[in-house]
Amino acid sequence: MKRNPRDTAESTRRITRRGLILGAAQLGFAGVLGLRMRHMQVDQADEFRLLAEENRVNIRLLPPARGRIFDREGRVIAENEPTYRITVVREDAGDVEQVIARLSSLVELDEDELNRALAEMNRSAPFLPITVADRVSWEAISRVAVNAPALPGVTPEVGLSRFYPQHETFAHVVGYVGPVSENDLARYEDPEPVLRIPRFQIGKVGVERKYEEQLRGKAGAKRVEVNAVGRVMRELDRREGEPGADVQLTLDSALQEYCKARLGQESASVVVMDVEKGDILAIASSPSYDPNKFVRGISVADYGVLRDNNHRPLASKTVQDAYPPGSTFKMVTALAALEAGLMTPGDTHYCPGYLKVGTRRFHCWKRGGHGWVDLAQSLRESCDVYYYELALKVGIENIAAMGRRMGLGQTPDVPMSAVTAGLMPDKDWKRRERGAEWLIGDSVNASIGQGFVLTSPLQQAIMTARIATGRAITPRLVKTVDGVETPAPQAESLGINENHLRQVRRAMFEVCNDRRGTGYRSRIVTEEFRMAGKSGTSQVRNRVVRNEDVPWEERDHALFVNFAPYDNPRIAVSVVVEHGGGGSSAAAPINRDVTLQALYGGTPPLEAYPSAARSRIESQQERLERERRERQSDARSRA
Template structure:
């Protein structure tokens, strides 16, 4: 059909109009788009650039190597060892079950472990590495690396893990580390982000826990570019972390090992202290446990065995265990009496074997009595009646005040866990604790370290050091941090009359070296190491009048946990004190028979700086001692351990 020119004219006009309108609308839209581009790319560019960087750049922490712990001679007692493990990444593995089945030919795994592992792999995202095998031997690790082509998705890795080369020797003092739990995090305010790393180890107990901040070190950082799936594409920056500080302990690895071995199967504790510096040279609690078990994740069977053991291997008896100090407390009562001025070094009391106070009869351990007893004799023969009489003269307040001056009832300031305060009872304490008035009988019990008095082996060692020096000796465990020595302390005097202290020391000397001392058998015969000590036997049960009438049941006829605790405190050399030792053997029987020989051996080890020389023992005992020493399974002579450095990345 042919159009008229009029039609064409109309059409052209219409098209013109509409094309211009259309063009205007389109121009407006283009302008809007341009404006939007400008606001987004020019005005808000910084904001979006920040979001973009936040998308793609992630900070990854590099866990720092934990600080080493040395003994006083520089031997590593807590180090880091390379931990070889293998991880699996589902995305690369394809079918993890097949790969793990192949891996099992190299690394033994139980069926249940494999099932749990597969469930874990399923739960995690496809690119998250999951640990398939931990604590591999070098051979296993190497065989995985060699067989890599057959094990897609498996990556052999090495990290660092805490290790305690001395096994159980330092378990109680150092404690151990373990994986960070939610509970741990809940206790820490503003926790270090490095704690969130899945493999990170945190000090759980003892020095490891108390010095956590020092030992932890500073985490390094890696800035990495990641893709949208979170996989690392490249490393942009790497700032190495800083290993935790090396902590040098006052402990002596050889002495500690000897003490642990000497305590043997007993449920016992021994503390060796340098009386000049307060250094704890050994703090042994037996039986002990292997802290490495806890680092690796202890099996429930092992844990149950430790928990149910009646000798309580997990408890640190040196600072957590409190015992009635028994006769080892008598120096405190004697010094309280001498300082009060109510008695002096020439005062005597008569011991008929018992005394009656307020209608109640109190017995001396010697039923026949000691006759007339002076201060030095009272310690030498450990006469109870002397202290019963003294207690009535001076009262409980003077005794408990002296006990606190000697460190009993005062919590020692040491980086150890759950340190017990002990009890130096007085009137207020009893009122507060039991809601009862103090009775004279309580004073009489307290005078011989029974009743309410409680002290830890550490406190007994401190007490002994204070008696030996007359100074306010305080214990310490840390010798140096990162090579900076903790300055030797200057202890203030206790403020006791030197003469009074001499009486107490003379009494302790007589216990060992007097003709009728209770621990004469456990003396040291080398004059330059002359030893002073005090026995203690503390009851853990009441002996009824009826039992006393029938005859007191002998310890060896009682069940183990009803027997008396055996205690002994000592120091040497008598003339120039160097070391104080305390030993508590739970339910061991008599202090002189059980605790004193142990304390002497440990003291001799400290004095000799090695195995006790036989010539220090009375001639008749030497054969027996030689045999005993030969039977002991001492740790091999200290070998410098490879210090755990930084593992390969």
């Protein structure tokens, strides 16, 4: 059938139109494809070249520089030192065992550290660098760098590690850092990525832990180009992190070092507080330990020596341990009675050497008794029976309330680890914790700081500062953070009758400056620096034998507290010597020496000491100075 010419023309036009549309679409698609290809091949050429099959771009976190820690005069307590280390990325290494074997032929690897690194490698992401050797020499780093092509995934690095230049002196205060553990990560709901970097150092105890957020800083990042065998070809870009904030403490390095040296090998502690602002000038526990060993990874042998030492060098005795305060608590009982209006300073009680309560005798330390004594004599000569009598009148509720006003039974707000609240017991406490009723004998024991009463050396310094000023002094350990002053807490009045405080202070003055005072032999002779204090002896076990006749760990604790100068108080000092025996014989001399060192700002003149003690003090000062020079020399060699 012959087609109509008109239909043929129409069909031709339709086909032509469709062909044009299809051709235009094809041409448009080709144009878009061409433009995209140009963009990828020209504009993005560098980026895709880096992502070629034989290359990769890695993004690596840059740990921030940790903030430093200084004393009140700007002397460094904790700093960062550059160290060389060798890391391995499992993903890039391929056959890890073979790579480690090659590395071992170039660098001496510690077996324990290597096993720890391999275990860390197995539980970490394959792209994270794992440190297999830390604090290696420059020669070792050079050998690794030269042999890099044969060591895929191995990278020599320069990093920062924590260092404590004064070693043992501030260990219990500043603490130390160590690698992040699972327990550390559990403290955070959403841990920062930097915390997952293996061997990243984080504060473990002390100020290092309490101020971890401020000291840590913010991580940076870098992009590096690596080839197919994992070797870093070049660094593409870098964003530096934010260094951590510097922290300045209220401590005085020179005084802290002296306190540590003066305590010697005793199991003891000392706290020195500024009574105006509450600044802690020194807070030392003895014996101590070198925190640098923990930073580098302490050996099992070294840790065993610290753990098994019966003087407990790992314990921060100033805040962590609580002791019966003994007779240093008598000021609290006296103030409770005075404030309750149940006695006057002139009231007397007869001390025959004991007080009989029911069928039990509570003995005074002086078996023959003190006779008739008033407030001043009871504190000066530390008569126990006087306070037994007061306890029967005042009751434990009044005594406990006064103890809390003095800062006892409450946790001091200081950034140290395991800070104890001590114990200021009352009837409710015994009923709640012991399931028993309070007895009269409990009050009698509590009146002289025995029984259930427990205080830390820091709490004793706070108590003494409050007696000296009549204000609610609270301790301050951190002076500035990142240069911003940490305000000293406002110390409000305790609301205690000033005349009552004056009577107690005067009695404490007689303790140190009256010939019959228990602290007279450890007095300060210099008129403007004379101190007021109180000795204490707290029983470890009930017994009747002498301290010298029992094992060391069963002997009484020795305590002494003071404030000075008496006429214009500047500092409060507390000393506890574990199992030292009598407070006046073991703790008072240390207390006096530390007080003079603080007041003079250095070695005091011999004229400040009683004449009978000057020869011994001169020898002691020479010995301490000689030991100080030896420690400095040893510290330089260890550094």
